[in-house]
Amino acid sequence: MATVETDALGAWVREYARAVTEHRDELTELDSAIGDADHGTNMHRGMTAAVAALDASPPADGAALLKTVAMTMISKVGGTSGPLYGTLFLRMSGALDDGSPAAFAAAFRAGVEGVVARGKAELQDKTMVDALLPAADALTEAIGAGQELDTALRAAADAAARGRDSVTPLVARKGRASYLGERSADHVDPGAESAVLLVEAAAATLGRS
Amino acid sequence: MAAVGIVVVSHSRPLADAAVELARQMLPNSTLAIEVAAGTDDGGLGTDAVAVSTAIAAADTGDGVVVLMDLGSAVMSAETALELLDDDVRARVVLSAAPLVEGLVGAAVVAAGGADRDRVAAEALRGLAPKQAHLGG
Numbered sequence: 001m002a003t004v005e006t007d008a009l010g011a012w013v014r015e016y017a018r019a020v021t022e023h024r025d026e027l028t029e030l031d032s033a034i035g036d037a038d039h040g041t042n043m044h045r046g047m048t049a050a051v052a053a054l055d056a057s058p059p060a061d062g063a064a065l066l067k068t069v070a071m072t073m074i075s076k077v078g079g080t081s082g083p084l085y086g087t088l089f090l091r092m093s094g095a096l097d098d099g100s101p102a103a104f105a106a107a108f109r110a111g112v113e114g115v116v117a118r119g120k121a122e123l124q125d126k127t128m129v130d131a132l133l134p135a136a137d138a139l140t141e142a143i144g145a146g147q148e149l150d151t152a153l154r155a156a157a158d159a160a161a162r163g164r165d166s167v168t169p170l171v172a173r174k175g176r177a178s179y180l181g182e183r184s185a186d187h188v189d190p191g192a193e194s195a196v197l198l199v200e201a202a203a204a205t206l207g208r209s
Numbered sequence: 210m211a212a213v214g215i216v217v218v219s220h221s222r223p224l225a226d227a228a229v230e231l232a233r234q235m236l237p238n239s240t241l242a243i244e245v246a247a248g249t250d251d252g253g254l255g256t257d258a259v260a261v262s263t264a265i266a267a268a269d270t271g272d273g274v275v276v277l278m279d280l281g282s283a284v285m286s287a288e289t290a291l292e293l294l295d296d297d298v299r300a301r302v303v304l305s306a307a308p309l310v311e312g313l314v315g316a317a318v319v320a321a322g323g324a325d326r327d328r329v330a331a332e333a334l335r336g337l338a339p340k341q342a343h344l345g346g
Binding site for chain 1: 250260
């Protein structure tokens with residue numbers, strides 16, 4: 001069975017940095033419709049800084065790697081996604097036990113629970129939580145059922161995308177979008193979109209070695 | 210006399226500096242510690258939880274710190290900053306729900322007078338009262 005080694009976590013982070021850079025304009029455009037038009041710019045700045053920090057000082061293990069990413073996001077993103085994604089990586093770092101798929105799934109769940117606690121968002125508030133919680137559920141369930149990590153992460157990424165799509169028609173109840181009330185309906189939530197990219201990046205990298 | 214520190218968290222460095230200038234106008238000759246954590250390090254709009262935790266540590270003399278903030282990520286960065294502090298420092302910090310400018314002026318005046326942390330935090334929350342009384346709102 002494939003394991004989640006430090007290099008694989010690094011590949012995940014780098015793939016996510018690549019994806020947010022590729023989708024930078026799209027994320028900012030989504031955010032300009034219902035927010036403050038900085039999500040793509042902020043995530044690009046944060047993830048570029050995270051990769052630079054990993055390059056400057058290669059971490060000793062997976063937990064150290066995730067912590068470096070967390071502290072960089074918390075410091076460099078600038079917007080609310082900094083503390084939120086930062087908390088996700090920070091809690092993952094604290095929870096990461098070993099390189100087993102089950103340990104990764106448990107750490108990811110701990111990270112998502114950290115996001116929920118930090119943002120005080122619930123399902124259907126139209127936030128990144130609407131993509132992350134279904135992804136954590138799907139991942140836990142698939143690993144628990146004995147599926148390979150790559151299959152489980154594929155299921156998680158699909159669940160994240162369905163979660164994102166399920167809240168597109170809704171009125172936002174958290175964050176800047178909630179200032180807009182009814183006008184936030186029928187827009188893709190930018191945080192949910194960047195969260196889908198995070199899980200897609202995991203599916204594209206982890207469990208493939 | 211207590212020496213309570215104050216921290217201003219804002220998306221904008223100029224906004225934070227101007228708010229502090231406005232408050233300091235009320236405090237001639239005061240050595241009150243008012244620390245600012247505002248903006249991104251490239252001069253843009255944004256907040257940085259690591260900078261907030263550094264500012265709290267700098268403002269803390271052992272008598273407590275009251276943190277005033279603007280909106281959005283300033284609030285979540287301040288909460289995240291608490292997680293980065295030592296337990297004993299964290300226990301001395303109050304994150305204030307007061308409006309930034311009015312809360313800062315009210316808090317700074319009583320803090321400069323040697324009030325304790327809870328009094329400073331209460332005064333920040335009362336910051337809107339004079340305006341509400343004047344406008345009848």
